[in-house]
Amino acid sequence: MYSLEKMTIGNLFKRNLRLFPEKTIQVLEDGKRQTYREIDERTNRLANGLLSLGLRKGDHVAIMAMNCLEYMEYQLATAKIGIVSVLINHLAPKDRILYMLENSDSKAIIFESRYLNSLLAYRENLLKLKNYIIIRREQETKNIKDLIDYEYLIEKSPDTEINADVNIYDPNSIIFTTGTTGHPKAVRKSMAADLYHSIGSVIYYPNYDATFKLGLPAYTHLVSLLVPPQFHLGGQAVTLRPLILPGTIVLMSTFDPENFLRLIDREKINTSWVQPAMLYKIKNLPDEIITKYDRSSLITIICGSTSLKEKERKALESFFFNARLGSCYAATEFGIVSYVTSEELTATRPENLGLPVFSADIKIAGKDGAELPRNEIGEIWVRSPALPINCEYYKDEESTEKGFKDGWAIVGDMGWQDEKGYIYYYGRSDDIIMTGGEKVSPLSIEEVIQQNQKVDTVVVIGMPDEKWQEAVTAAVIPIKGTNLSQQEIMDFCRGKVANYEIPKKVYIVNELPIGPTGKLDRKALKKILLQK
Numbered sequence: 464m465y466s467l468e469k470m471t472i473g474n475l476f477k478r479n480l481r482l483f484p485e486k487t488i489q490v491l492e493d494g495k496r497q498t499y500r501e502i503d504e505r506t507n508r509l510a511n512g513l514l515s516l517g518l519r520k521g522d523h524v525a526i527m528a529m530n531c532l533e534y535m536e537y538q539l540a541t542a543k544i545g546i547v548s549v550l551i552n553h554l555a556p557k558d559r560i561l562y563m564l565e566n567s568d569s570k571a572i573i574f575e576s577r578y579l580n581s582l583l584a585y586r587e588n589l590l591k592l593k594n595y596i597i598i599r600r601e602q603e604t605k606n607i608k609d610l611i612d613y614e615y616l617i618e619k620s621p622d623t624e625i626n627a628d629v630n631i632y633d634p635n636s637i638i639f640t641t642g643t644t645g646h647p648k649a650v651r652k653s654m655a656a657d658l659y660h661s662i663g664s665v666i667y668y669p670n671y672d673a674t675f676k677l678g679l680p681a682y683t684h685l686v687s688l689l690v691p692p693q694f695h696l697g698g699q700a701v702t703l704r705p706l707i708l709p710g711t712i713v714l715m716s717t718f719d720p721e722n723f724l725r726l727i728d729r730e731k732i733n734t735s736w737v738q739p740a741m742l743y744k745i746k747n748l749p750d751e752i753i754t755k756y757d758r759s760s761l762i763t764i765i766c767g768s769t770s771l772k773e774k775e776r777k778a779l780e781s782f783f784f785n786a787r788l789g790s791c792y793a794a795t796e797f798g799i800v801s802y803v804t805s806e807e808l809t810a811t812r813p814e815n816l817g818l819p820v821f822s823a824d825i826k827i828a829g830k831d832g833a834e835l836p837r838n839e840i841g842e843i844w845v846r847s848p849a850l851p852i853n854c855e856y857y858k859d860e861e862s863t864e865k866g867f868k869d870g871w872a873i874v875g876d877m878g879w880q881d882e883k884g885y886i887y888y889y890g891r892s893d894d895i896i897m898t899g900g901e902k903v904s905p906l907s908i909e910e911v912i913q914q915n916q917k918v919d920t921v922v923v924i925g926m927p928d929e930k931w932q933e934a935v936t937a938a939v940i941p942i943k944g945t946n947l948s949q950q951e952i953m954d955f956c957r958g959k960v961a962n963y964e965i966p967k968k969v970y971i972v973n974e975l976p977i978g979p980t981g982k983l984d985r986k987a988l989k990k991i992l993l994q995k
Contacts, residue, residue, distance in 0.1 A: 582595065661704050764788050936992065
């Protein structure tokens, strides 16, 4: 590992294994644990098992599973032998899952038994997919011809280490964008790109504060609670982290508010990803449940939201009273590119995305790609070491032409830059509301409504309207025990926003749809409100 090219995930892990063989590397929410030594043996067996199936370096092998111990085994085993891991969003609709499997050129798939029937239904369309490796969760799972049992593959394969010719510039993973409209886009990354996001997030998140408080070596030996799905950029970064820097991750299969608190208490979690929508669900628990769990071990929290309202930030810092908060700007296409501290947010504005991190570049550009003057709103263009291989979406020329230009990535976010160089988020281009001939960002309206003492959470979207083209529409969750009317919200906005920004419609709701990463899902909300 004494050259940059050989600073691979496998070699970095090998160093940690040598130093800390009996250290716990991952814990499942049910309490099952795995050490560095145990995962090394199992991943060597899995790697040898994959090779025994005829798979070779550069081949694509997919996984379709909820957060689980096997996910890290798969990520490490494929990295050791240069096989490209294809992370399938198991929460996507069936047609998109089929598209992901077809488009990725996967030759094998590792999957939990809960997805067996779906995969069998796709099978006749997936001509390149030759090996189906099942992780059995239910004992009664039928024995179907040609299925390969995951545990049997591991048990029958040798635990000898493979000396594969792998370097950090080799293809390592394919992650799909959310694909809320049209088909998801495949982002194929080198190992260097995957390392960049994982290491970059460690450096910029307030993890140094945590290790300093705990008396640990900088950035290491922290216990992290993994909440986002492991097929997501953030979930993948946390999965890879203890392979790169010694530490422990605790896995939640899916977010549950009480279980979140329980795991913080039981495992003495030091750091986690927390979104305002998650905190809302936690605070809705009965007081006797909330006070039952100690959350003082949580020293650092990251909120990877593009805009963190002042009231939301204060609520997070108040509830997780021992933690320092930070927020990053990242995307599947380019990894972490900017970071902002809570102190900077306090001193500036909630939409502040921070300054570009040391290895990334951000510009605000017009449609022609030319950089705009400071304080002008335009598209956010990004360059970083985590851009996809060849700066393109895998097998998607049309999306590549729209999403990448001259070595820059453009993912549809709008923003502006102030005189100090801070980047501010204005909203996604498809979230901008066109009302009465005016372009309106929902963020500034949300910030105003959030200041109402009766409001817990608010989301502003544009709804189809014959008169206005799109009507500014607010969905509001009141604070428990308060009565709030639609007219109160409209009246509260008068004089605080432009007249055309005052909501034309207000819905008082009990909950808001949350996406797989814990963020509010504006598109899902629009579909819900269209049915009312």
